[in-house]
Amino acid sequence: xxxxxxxxxxxxxxxxxxxxxxxxxxxxxxxxxxxxxxxxxxxxxxxxxxxxxxxxxxxxxxxxxxxxxxxxxxxxxxxxxxxxxxxxxxxxxxxxxxxxxxxxxxxxxxxxxxxxxxxxxxxxxxxxxxxxxxxxxxxxxxxxxxxxxxxxxxxxxxxxxxxxxxxxxxxxxxxxxxxxxxxxxxxxxxxxxxxxxxxxxxxxxxxxxxxxxxxxxxxxxxxxxxxxxxxxxxxxxxxxxxxxxxxxxxxxxxxxxxxxxxxxxxxxxxxxxxxxxxxxxxxxxxxxxxxxxxxxxxxxxxxxxxxxxxxxxxxxxxxxxxxxxxxxxxxxxxxxxxxxxxxxxxxxxxxxxxxxxxxxxxxxxxxxxxxxxxxxxxxxxxxxxxxxxxxxxxxxxxxxxxxxxxxxxxxxxxxxxxxxxxxxxxxxxxxxxxxxxxxxxxxxxxxxxxxxxxxxxxxxxxxxxxxxxxxxxxxxxxxxxxxxxxxxxxxxxxxxxxxxxxxxxxxxxxxxxxxxxxxxxxxxxxxxxxxxxxxxxxxxxxxxxxxxxxxxxxxxxxxxxxxxxxxxxxxxxxxxxxxxxxxxxxxxxxxxxxxxxxxxxxxxxxxxxxxx
Ligand SMILES: *[C@@H]1O[C@H](CO)[C@@H](O)[C@H](O)[C@H]1NC(C)=O
Ligand SMILES: *[C@@H]1O[C@H](CO)[C@@H](O)[C@H](O)[C@H]1NC(C)=O
Ligand SMILES: *[C@@H]1O[C@H](CO)[C@@H](O)[C@H](O)[C@H]1NC(C)=O
Ligand SMILES: *[C@@H]1O[C@H](CO)[C@@H](O)[C@H](O)[C@H]1NC(C)=O
Ligand SMILES: [Cu+2]
Numbered sequence: 278x279x280x281x282x283x284x285x286x287x288x289x290x291x292x293x294x295x296x297x298x299x300x301x302x303x304x305x306x307x308x309x310x311x312x313x314x315x316x317x318x319x320x321x322x323x324x325x326x327x328x329x330x331x332x333x334x335x336x337x338x339x340x341x342x343x344x345x346x347x348x349x350x351x352x353x354x355x356x357x358x359x360x361x362x363x364x365x366x367x368x369x370x371x372x373x374x375x376x377x378x379x380x381x382x383x384x385x386x387x388x389x390x391x392x393x394x395x396x397x398x399x400x401x402x403x404x405x406x407x408x409x410x411x412x413x414x415x416x417x418x419x420x421x422x423x424x425x426x427x428x429x430x431x432x433x434x435x436x437x438x439x440x441x442x443x444x445x446x447x448x449x450x451x452x453x454x455x456x457x458x459x460x461x462x463x464x465x466x467x468x469x470x471x472x473x474x475x476x477x478x479x480x481x482x483x484x485x486x487x488x489x490x491x492x493x494x495x496x497x498x499x500x501x502x503x504x505x506x507x508x509x510x511x512x513x514x515x516x517x518x519x520x521x522x523x524x525x526x527x528x529x530x531x532x533x534x535x536x537x538x539x540x541x542x543x544x545x546x547x548x549x550x551x552x553x554x555x556x557x558x559x560x561x562x563x564x565x566x567x568x569x570x571x572x573x574x575x576x577x578x579x580x581x582x583x584x585x586x587x588x589x590x591x592x593x594x595x596x597x598x599x600x601x602x603x604x605x606x607x608x609x610x611x612x613x614x615x616x617x618x619x620x621x622x623x624x625x626x627x628x629x630x631x632x633x634x635x636x637x638x639x640x641x642x643x644x645x646x647x648x649x650x651x652x653x654x655x656x657x658x659x660x661x662x663x664x665x666x667x668x669x670x671x672x673x674x675x676x677x678x679x680x681x682x683x684x685x686x687x688x689x690x691x692x693x694x695x696x697x698x699x700x701x702x703x704x705x706x707x708x709x710x711x712x713x714x715x716x717x718x719x720x721x722x723x724x725x726x727x728x729x730x731x732x733x734x735x736x737x738x739x740x741x742x743x744x745x746x747x748x749x750x751x752x753x754x755x756x757x758x759x760x761x762x763x764x765x766x767x768x769x770x771x772x773x774x775x776x777x778x779x780x781x782x783x784x785x786x787x788x789x790x791x792x793x794x795x796x797x798x799x800x801x802x803x804x805x806x807x808x809x810x811x812x813x814x815x816x817x818x819x820x821x822x823x824x825x826x827x828x829x830x831x832x833x834x835x836x837x838x839x840x841x842x843x844x845x846x847x848x849x850x851x852x853x854x855x856x857x858x859x860x861x862x863x864x865x866x867x868x869x870x871x872x873x874x875x876x877x878x879x880x881x882x883x884x885x886x887x888x889x
Contacts (some may be wrong), residue, residue: 279282279352282368287817295498296302297494297495297521298495299495299496299497299506299518300337300341300342300345300356301335301336301342301496301506301508301516301518301519301536301631302334302336302484302495302496302506302508302569303334303496303508303509303510303516303521303588303589303596304332304333304334304589305327306597306599307587307597308358308360308377308597308637309332309589309590309591309595309597310595310596310597311377311379311380311595312332312362312375312591312595313329313542313591313594313595315373315375315377315380315381315382315594315595316329316362316364316373316382319382321364321366321371321373321382321385324364324366324367325366325367325369326365326366327365327366327447328364328365328366328397328399328400328593328594329362329363329364329393329397329591329592329593329594329595329880330363330364330365330370330394330396330397330445330589330593331361331362331363331394331395331432331511331512331565331591332360332361332362332591332823333360333361333510333511333512334359334360334508334510334597335359335360335361335374336369336821337357337359337429337561338489338510338821339535339718339819339821339837341356342519343708346519346525349578355374355662357378357713358376358377358378358662359374359375359376359377359383359505360374360375360377361373361374362374362375363388363394363395364595365394365449369387369388369672370387370388370447371385371386371387371388371396371637372385372386372387372388373385376519377432381882393514395563395564395565395568396448396563396564396592397592398568398592398593399592399593400448400505400593402784404448404534404636405429405430406448406450406475407430407446407451407452407453408428408430408444408453409425409428409430411444411453411456411592412443413431413456413458414442414456414854417458420631421462421464426446426843430444430670434528437871440458442457442458442739443455443457443551443552444456444457445515447652448759449763450572450696456481457552462676462677462697463676463678463697464697464831465674465676465678465695465696465697465698466695466762467696468549468743470882474761479761485777490608491584491606491607491608491637493584493586493606496508497639497641498606499531500507500608500637500656501637501656501658502522502523502524502525502658502877503520503521503522503523503637504513504519504520504521504523504530505517505518505519505520505521505534505654505656505838506519506520506598507586507598507604507606507639508568508588509567509588509589509603509604510538510563511567511568511590511591512561512562512565512566512567512568512825513538513539513540513561513566513710514538514539514566514567514569514570514652515604515639515640515641515652515654516536516537516538517536517537517538517540517639517654518534518535518536518537519532519534519535519536520533520534520537520656520662521533522660522877525874525877525880526874526875526877531716531748531872532714532715532716532717533660533662533713533714533715533785533867534662534711534712534713534714534867535712536710536712537654537662537664537710537712538709538824539561539566539652539707539708539709539710539711540559540561540708540709540710540824540825540841541559541561541562541706541708541806541807541825542559542560542566542645542650542705542706542707542708543557543558543562543704543705543706543708543795543803543806543810544556544557544558544559544563544648544703544704544705544706545557545558545704545795545803545804545807546673546690546701546702546703547690547691547701547703548675548690548691548700548702549690549700549706550690550703552675553650553675553690553701554770554832556673556701556703556804556813557644557802557803557807558773559644559806559807560645561825562825564645564646566641566645566650566652567588567590567600567603567643567645568590569643569644569645570588570600570603570641570642570643571603571643571644571649571776572600572602572603572605573599573602573603573640573641573642578605578640578642578651579605579607579638579640580607580609582607582608583605583606583607584603584605584606584607585601585602585605585606585725586602586603586604586605586606587599587600587601587602587603588600588603598844603638603641604641605638605639605640605641606637606638606639606640607634607637607638607640608636608637608638609636609637609638609655610633610634610635611634611636612633613633613634613637614631614632614633615632615633615634615635615658615659615878616631616632616876616878617628617629617630617631617632618631621732632878634656635658636656636657636658636663637655637656638653638654638655638656639653639655639656640652640653640654644670647670647671647673648668648669648670648671649668649669649670650664650666650667650668650706651665651666651667651668651669651860652666652667652709653665653666653864654665657877658877659666659869659876659877660869660872660873660876660877661866661867661868661869662866662867663864663865663866664709664844664862664864664865664866664885665707665862665863666707666844666862667856667860667861667862667863668705668846668860668861668863669854669858669859669860669861670687670849670857670858671857671858672694672700672701672854672858673700673703674694674697674698674699674700674701674855675698675699675701676692676698677689677693677697677698677699678697679693679697679699680693680694680696680697680776682889690702690825692849692850692851692852694850694851694852694854694855695852695855695856698717698855700785700850700854700855701850702847702848702849702850703846703848704793704795704796704845704846704847704889705846706793706807706810706843706844706845706846707843707844707845707863708810708841708842708843708844709841709842709843709844709865710811710824710839710841711839711840711841711842711867712819712837712840713768713770713785713838713839713840713867714837714876715771715784715785715872716772716774716775716783716872717775718772718819718837719772719773719774719835719836719837720770720771720772720773720835720836720837720838721750721751721770721772721773721835721836721838722750722751722757722768722769722770722816722833722834722838723749723750723751723767723769723770723772723784723832724748724749724751724759724767724768725746725747725748725749725766725767725768726746726749726764726765726766726767727744727746727747727765727766727767728743728744728745728747729742729743729744730742730743730744730745734760740838746767750773750834751833751834752832752834753813753817753831753833754816754817754831756817756835757814757815757816757817757833758812758814758816759812759813759814759815760792760794760813761789761809761813761814762792762795765788767870768786768787768789768814769784769785769786769787769870770784770785770787770816770838770840771784771785771871772784773835777871777873778874779874781871782871783820783871783872783874784869784870784871784872785867785868785869785870786867786868786869786870787814787840787842787865787866787867788865788866788867788868789813789814789842790863790864790865791845791863792813792845793843793844793847794810794812794845795810795811795845796847799811809841809843810843810845812848813842813843813845814836814840814841814842814843815837816833816839816840816841817831817833817838817840817841818832818833818836818837818838818839819836819837819839821840823839828840843864844863844864844865845863846861846863884887
């Protein structure tokens with residue numbers, strides 16, 4: 278008892294001082310350029326075709342970060358500032374840890390396993406230009422009556438596809454190695470494919486909030502009762518770290534989420550034929566959500582009161598590139614009710630009370646080829662964190678000879694969405710990494726099953742049945758994967774070392790979205806890569822280096838644990854999705870469950886100075 282108290286007292290809350298520095302800050306442009314110089318000056322500098330595939334922060338160990346956070350003076354410390362770098366040169370992949378403090382390469386490993394580091398935009402761009410000087414392709418375009426200057430080849434199809442031709446590019450040699458021209462189908466019409474909104478017409482009326490409760494210092498964000506760190510990463514995009522909430526009853530900040538971000542996306546298309554079978558994208562690993570992040574458009578992507586943050590990413594040459602306004606942060610009032618009640622049981626009067634729900638949103642948009650993913654982290658004063666994934670953009674389509682659905686007798690693996698255009702069936706799985714530290718590191722995963730119980734003693738009740746809660750603490754990783762379905766199960770991360778005054782374990786509950794799991798067979802190659810998509814929820818032991826995949830079978834009771842949750846969409850295209858798709862929404866929530874002594878909104882009333 279005394280030991281656990283001491284440990285908890287030591288790992289105080291995530292608190293903030295006026296210092297701009299935070300050990301989880303993303304690498305800035307000076308640092309990215311310093312890394313480039315360190316590598317160029319080393320023996321790697323002489324490698325032919327040296328290309329930078331990823332330059333990420335190598336985060337300090339969690340215990341040091343927590344110690345730094347709990348220190349009264351949060352200045353720059355002697356915590357090492359390091360970077361994990363993946364470069365390719367001389368046909369080999371090199372994984373490095375670069376130390377910025379000592380200007381040196383701390384570790385160097387040549388990767389010889391399967392796979393290839395994320396493609397750089399340089400490579401994608403060069404590959405897309407190759408067909409335009411490839412004689413077979415040029416001749417074929419002329420034979421089809423097309424003007425080469427109007428043909429664009431993108432590693433993702435554009436809204437106006439030329440069916441029947443596919444090419445394979447060896448990116449190391451930057452050469453076309455396979456050229457396949459299978460069949461000729463009519464070229465879809467260009468009319469009706471322009472999705473831009475008419476100029477001068479406002480897209481929507483957006484309300485202004487005053488942001489009086491929001492402060493942003495560097496990457497540290499304070500809003501209402503929340504404090505959090507927002508950073509930008511080439512692979513994950515937004516990373517939320519060290520999110521804590523102020524508990525007015527105890528007059529202190531309490532820890533909730535140590536780190537949360539998108540870990541992977543998996544988008545398998547359901548056309549198994551030669552031109553399409555390989556379209557099973559893993560966008561975060563292959564391209565990077567951060568590198569695909571788009572500059573946000575005020576009043577379309579974010580409301581008028583939004584504040585913006587820039588991101589920095591290393592280009593293929595290692596040089597820092599600025600991504601302006603890639604994250605926006607804003608207060609939002611949707612017209613929702615945070616809580617309300619009308620009391621009519623008090624004789625002689627009606628007591629009516631309530632509050633509007635005003636939330637903080639942290640948003641980015643990743644445009645990965647044809648699709649646009651709007652990614653939201655929404656923080657509520659009630660302690661709830663709502664994660665939103667909103668999909669829009671252009672479908673992956675193929676040309677077809679059909680113009681009317683009645684003509685189609687074969688399997689076209691999709692829906693006719695316009696004359697000569699089939700949009701192909703597919704899925705989207707967006708998997709989140711959620712390192713919850715609910716009131717401390719020692720957490721357990723609880724599955725609470727709601728089970729029908731029979732009334733056996735008719736003297737007790739005239740009822741025949743009711744439901745009761747069967748609580749199970751999951752001991753090992755193997756039992757901690759969950760396929761959600763019709764059986765009601767509450768999934769909780771609790772701190773078994775902490776109880777409310779009433780004796781309930783403090784916790785956070787996962788409120789899942791629509792349960793979607795992969796329908797591909799286990800032995801299918803894309804499914805082997807994305808095996809985790811058979812279950813929506815996994816819980817694994819925390820391991821700093823495991824942020825992009827699961828594994829092993831470790832104990833997870835009263836440990837530092839990580840939850841992985843997959844938001845899924847089965848997408849059967851329809852005509853309304855053409856030429857640009859109206860946004861479809863998905864997501865999940867993390868909601869306090871016996872974390873607070875009572876409704877925290879009542880001790881933190883909303884100080885909304887202006888709503889509209
Ligand atoms: C980047 O961070 C380093 C270390 O904190 C700092 O010295 C430098 O001034 C920063 N550069 C920019 C451009 O912000
Ligand atoms: C091809 O398109 C370009 C740009 O639209 C135009 O300048 C050129 O005259 C066209 N060539 C032919 C042969 O139509
Ligand atoms: C919202 O705020 C912006 C910037 O302060 C201002 O230009 C705009 O007129 C405001 N709109 C409304 C509806 O108040
Ligand atoms: C952490 O994960 C890495 C990569 O999977 C593994 O090599 C290492 O042994 C793990 N460490 C612990 C303490 O489990
Ligand atoms: Cu889709």
